[in-house]
Each structure stands twice: as structure tokens, then as C-alpha cells.
Amino acid sequence: MTAAFQASLLDPDEESRLGPLGGTVRRTHLGRGAWIDLRPGWLTGADILFERLAETVPWRAERRRMYDRVVDVPRLLKFYDEGETLPDPVLDDARRALDTHYGQELGEPFRTAGLCFYRDGRDSVAWHGDTIGRGSAEDTMVAIISVGSPRPLLLRPRGGGPSIRRDLGHGDLIVMGGSCQRTWEHAVPKTTRPSGPRISIQFRPRGVR
Numbered sequence: 001m002t003a004a005f006q007a008s009l010l011d012p013d014e015e016s017r018l019g020p021l022g023g024t025v026r027r028t029h030l031g032r033g034a035w036i037d038l039r040p041g042w043l044t045g046a047d048i049l050f051e052r053l054a055e056t057v058p059w060r061a062e063r064r065r066m067y068d069r070v071v072d073v074p075r076l077l078k079f080y081d082e083g084e085t086l087p088d089p090v091l092d093d094a095r096r097a098l099d100t101h102y103g104q105e106l107g108e109p110f111r112t113a114g115l116c117f118y119r120d121g122r123d124s125v126a127w128h129g130d131t132i133g134r135g136s137a138e139d140t141m142v143a144i145i146s147v148g149s150p151r152p153l154l155l156r157p158r159g160g161g162p163s164i165r166r167d168l169g170h171g172d173l174i175v176m177g178g179s180c181q182r183t184w185e186h187a188v189p190k191t192t193r194p195s196g197p198r199i200s201i202q203f204r205p206r207g208v209r
């Protein structure tokens, strides 16, 4: 028996594990055909997964053109395209469980995994919808698992209106569905409050970015 396995017998939190989805997911209809599903604490032992991903994923700092300037993307990134090996087997389990739960409603499997690493409160993602691909024209789903310190994910209707806020971390699952990517926008704003690191894992179907 390996030391790691022995440790996992002593402390169940030495492993990250997924709870059930059926009956535990709460849906909120946002209007305009958009909805979000929330499943707090789907992944237990989320800190273990956070540590593993932080250490083993080949994180990339990117720079992007913004109007006439090239700026640092304020978070680290790694994209796993379909067919690529995910950095932890629990992420394969998560994708399978999402397919089982959402497959009929989505009509296709989740295929890709985008990972974001928010090192502290200065890292962020600006208001956007995932509309680089089919999300600009079709209903779809983006399922996000959050590990590490909670950060607020804000959502607001495109064109204006009050925003809603969900604090995500510690193994929480949020799924944005229906028309959410094209009729609503989402963001993880910067904060000047002390904030520990957070990693998000976004599962998307083929052709959705």
C-alpha cells in the first residue's frame, strides 16, 4: 500500500470526489431564455485538486491586442482541446457526470476544458459572453467548476440591467445555459480586498468558446 493511499484512508479529504448532481442542482431562470444552475460543493477535497492543478498544469501568461495596444491577459490560462488528456482524472469524472446529467437537454457532450488561474484579486475576466463560436447564435451550455478561494462571478443582461452575483470556489459548480452566452454577459471583477488564488475549469461543447 502506498503512503498516499494510506493517507487517503485516514483522511477522506486527501482525495477530491464528486457528489451527486441529480436532485442537488438549483436552476435560476434569468429571463430571455437564459438560466444558471448552481450546485455548491459538488467537489469535495477541492483544495487537493487546486494544489495539483496549480502545480502541474503548464499555465500560460498570454498577451492580447486591445484596440491599439497589446496588454497582459490578467489571469493564467490553459486550454485542453477535445482528445487532449485532462490534468487530473477527477476532471474526466466531472465531464462524464455532466454528460450524464445534461446530455439529453444539451443534445451533445461537453468536449473541451478551459482552465483559468486567478492568482489574486488583481486577476480578473472582463464582461463578455462566450461568443467566439456557436454561443453567438445558438443556445448552449458552459459548465464551470471552481476551486480555491471564492471569487464573485457576476452576470448582467446584455444591453443593461441589474447584475446578479454568485460567489464561487471550494468545489462549486455553475452551469450557464440556454441563451446565456448571447443574451447575458459574465465577469469576474478585480478586487482590492485580499483574495487568495482561484482556479476555474470550464467545460464546453465542440465549437463553443
Ligand SMILES: O=C(O)CCC(=O)C(=O)O
Residues within 6 Å of the ligand: 114, 116, 125, 130, 144, 153, 186, 188, 200, 202
Ligand atoms: O473563471 C470563471 O469562472 C469564468 C471564466 C470565463 O468566463 C471564461 O473563461 O470564459
Ligand SMILES: [Fe+2]
Residues within 6 Å of the ligand: 128, 129, 130, 186
Ligand atoms: Fe466566459
